[in-house]
Amino acid sequence: MPGSAMTEKPAAIPSTPSAEAYAEEVDRPLIPDAPEPFALLESWLEEAGETEPNDPNAAALATVDGDGVPDVRVVLVRGLSPEQGLTFFTNYQSAKGRQLDGVPQAALCFHWKSQRRQVRIRGAVCRASSEVSDTYFNQRAAQSRMAAIASDQSQPLAERSIFESRLDAVAEAYPETDFIPRPAHWGGYHLKPVQIEFWQDQKFRMHDRLQFCFINEIWSRTRLYP
Numbered sequence: 590m591p592g593s594a595m596t597e598k599p600a601a602i603p604s605t606p607s608a609e610a611y612a613e614e615v616d617r618p619l620i621p622d623a624p625e626p627f628a629l630l631e632s633w634l635e636e637a638g639e640t641e642p643n644d645p646n647a648a649a650l651a652t653v654d655g656d657g658v659p660d661v662r663v664v665l666v667r668g669l670s671p672e673q674g675l676t677f678f679t680n681y682q683s684a685k686g687r688q689l690d691g692v693p694q695a696a697l698c699f700h701w702k703s704q705r706r707q708v709r710i711r712g713a714v715c716r717a718s719s720e721v722s723d724t725y726f727n728q729r730a731a732q733s734r735m736a737a738i739a740s741d742q743s744q745p746l747a748e749r750s751i752f753e754s755r756l757d758a759v760a761e762a763y764p765e766t767d768f769i770p771r772p773a774h775w776g777g778y779h780l781k782p783v784q785i786e787f788w789q790d791q792k793f794r795m796h797d798r799l800q801f802c803f804i805n806e807i808w809s810r811t812r813l814y815p
């Protein structure tokens with residue numbers, strides 16, 4: 590109802606935790622004062638790998654389109670290093686690929702519910718070398734490689750059967766599954782972070798936040814209010 594103080598809440602949306610509910614929760618440690626963010630991110634990814642039901646390397650990738658309107662979708666982070674940053678693979682002609690052609694800046698956000706943790710990362714994005722893309726492409730299952738060839742990712746598909754026919758044509762073209770070349774429209778990106786923020790849930794929304802900024806080739810560290 591317009592003007593109503595309370596917003597309508599569907600039953601599927603949980604209520605905010607009560608003091609009693611918080612009392613039953615375990616205390617979670619504060620984020621350590623790490624000197625740089627990569628080793629900490631790696632250790633959080635490892636811990637998430639032990640507790641997440643699937644895809645601990647999944648992160649939301651935010652980009653902006655030509656009108657400055659943000660877009661976001663999940664990708665799998667496949668590499669992590671201080672030199673290359675975070676690496677993911679996709680179709681260069683997809684919506685995200687075209688958005689990154691226009692504005693080569695992006696953000697990634699991991700959310701590990703089982704750990705009650707979030708990591709936010711911002712930075713410039715560049716395409717991976719063809720060697721990096723080939724190496725990862727060749728590790729994928731043959732059917733996944735065929736799908737990457739057959740899919741015009743993000744383009745309209747009138748009927749699923751059209752995609753299936755294209756997959757059949759690719760399978761016919763490459764009967765030797767050992768040799769399925771990476772298509773030029775598919776490959777990797779590196780996001781080189783300039784900001785990485787670690788967030789750890791604490792009781793009563795008194796969360797812990799540690800932000801790293803890369804300035805003059807040095808990581809600085811700041812705690813933020815929740």
Ligand SMILES: Cc1cc2nc3c(=O)[nH]c(=O)nc-3n(C[C@H](O)[C@H](O)[C@H](O)COP(=O)(O)O)c2cc1C
Nearest residue numbers: 644647662663664665678679680683684685686743
């Ligand atoms: C868990 C998960 C992992 C995904 N991983 C990838 C990925 O690594 N690369 C990719 O192109 N799409 C991935 N997707 C699909 C994307 O979220 C998205 O649907 C697709 O890339 C098209 O996005 P776009 O139209 O914005 O380009 C994943 C989706 C989920 C839910």
